[in-house]
Amino acid sequence: MIRVAIANQKGGVGKTTTAINIATAMAATGWRVLLIDLDPQGNASTGIGVGTAERTTSSYDLLVDQAPLAECVMPTRIPGLDLVPATVDLSGAEVELVAVDNRTDRLRDALNGGAGAAYDVCFIDCPPSLGLLTLNALCAADTLLVPLQCEFFALEGLSQLLQTVERVQQRFNPNLGIVGVALTMFDRRNRLTDQVADDVRSCLGSLVFESVIPRNVRLSEAPSHGLPALVYDHTCTGSRAYMALARELISRLPERKKAA
Template structure:
């Protein structure tokens, strides 16, 4: 077993990157897969969303990247069997500056994850809302592509061209395997014409990559992180939970159809 590594990225904040990372991870784990969430955001929202207090940690992703601490020492269990975490603390905010002086700085995360490849089915990297070195590290480490959450709101596609340029540059220079594994519509409100218009626009922009599953705007999804829980444990019958369960099923179905020979050759 070799882990399939995905980066969940969008330099725009508030588009449900973390929500998608932790809840997709939870449903994959519930389906019997071994999943590791890597919190690559200095805000540490994936860490707290999985019930881990960053203040209680002595080792985090920062220590792995900057101090070269073995990643196994940062490995943290969650309340869900099969769902583990590499946590982030606010220390990670200083990593961008410190990484700049290191050799092969774009590959620090890729190298750090290598000892864990045989331990997991999926590794999901929650990227920060930026296109700096932390995001580059996540894109370089991704063996099976990047998932882009896009909120169904005004100017949803604004700035995505920069992300797409970054993905292209990483593919050309650092990671030839990098593809767009999927585009996920989030915060969808079927009651508004705007939501429908944005969904249509995104589907036109990414005709082959948009997931059929759409994540609705749902108050339970917003509440769950404050309790340190995924939506699967907090409100398993909510509309948000049903949507992420459907996403996990669609995601696994795509994985089964995906040919290894196509990796790196997809649009």
């Protein structure tokens, strides 16, 4: 199972939207997909149609109580896509795990169990911070996907994230890589958007995905209906962009781990 963390410590850059729609796109192409919601806000769970009352077990149980992965997974309305939901209890997990010896390895240990073999790829939706929850995701992941909003302040956040990744590689997970940077909220009417995109591409080169995610009202509407945009309106520009991004992502994943 390939493990992909979707992280950026800056909020509002499209992490959850990217996680939901990339997971849906890959499930639609025949991959067996697991989505883990590690954000205490639980937006990925809500956006995929799992209400608060349905979340009997969650990523909190997985990390803090070390419940087996199989007990925390629940099906979604998307064929081929399962979810480990998040609840507000997760907000206290960082405090509760501080005194635990293996606090950075809780998620990695959970995914190493037999239940993980049922999936081809696991996406981990991280909170907008570089705390213990995100650190667990980076320690468990094979690679990192970084959504980057096309605004100036996002560039500063990117440099901080890259420094964090380097420290994680040195101390916890030497095999962690970066599969790519996805430009989100792209607005061609705004000159700054093009300038930021050019700066990122000149700095990171081929690491930046060719596909860009535009500002699109249908992407914003979809979560209120509990649906990924690819299900809510598969013809909108946002959905088409995520399908193109999923194709690019698949081409970058390790050959030996790709689904048949």
